[in-house]
Amino acid sequence: MEPATERERTVTQLRRGALPHCVLAVLGDGERYGFELVGVLTEEHDLATSEGTIYPLLSRLRRDGLVETTWRESVSGPPRRYYRLTPEGHRVLDGFRTDWRAFRDAVDQLLDQGGRP
């Protein structure tokens, strides 16, 4: 694997910071099973390069009490583990929505004006 460029490293850092909350955001719309959730984040939104690295994150979110899981039968194969937000998870998501928008607006402003008033 070639060494990441400085730019790639920056993007990776940004993604890592936001990824847990992006997981919460996807689950905010309803429960998903692991494979499905991982696919949405990588395929549709390009938020992670490696699908497998999301599973440890899901595990940590569960340990932190932000998501919970249920096993459900599936018609097409073995039972699946479904993830959904806990009430605490919803609270954290709502908080992040506010914090992110403030941060995003602040950065956008600086990028547009370069710090000039």
Add this chain to the structure above:
Amino acid sequence: MKHDDAPQVLSDYLDRLDAATADLPPEIRDDLLVEVRGHLDEVVGRAGTEAEIRQALDRLGSPEAIAAEAREAAPPAPVVPTTQPRTSRRGFDVTALVVLLLGPAALTVLFGWFGTALGWAIGLGMLWTSRSWTSGEKLLGSLVWPGGIITPLLVFGMATQVCTSVIDDSGVSSEEVCTGFAMEPWYGIPVSIVVTLAPLVVAVFLLRRADQRR
């Protein structure tokens, strides 16, 4: 499913994952292996060719990268878990199955039919609140058989035909009273064995499923 047994590329991947995660805390490692195995089940279900499986494995990422991520996400020091700890969940699951099997019988001795219903109700409550089983599996545990081992025992109790002669005061046998019904041995014995073993088999099956998933 198009693949009856896992292609070599998948077993190799899982072997590498086992090795890469060997140093992780057991609870985190087991959880990760369950997730990745589930992911690979989905991959195999959707992929038609080995090339597609390899592509999916590339998207999944190297086992070493996943293990590295798990190491970072793992708590650095022992933390009070917010979810039920693994060992107490197993204890809960085992207790649920034991109560389902033996609870009604044990409580009947103390409380009669009320005890039977109470034992089954407690077992059912524990079964359905556990997070280790799907609804289908919980339904199986609920239906085979309600009452656990007491149900086969009752059925056999009724299946024994007991006839007694009623003797009146003057010592003369006046009539025969028979209770229960008779089962012919040719079907009675196999039925007895199946009916008695069924709840035990279901309990063992459910325990193994839960152990795989926890």
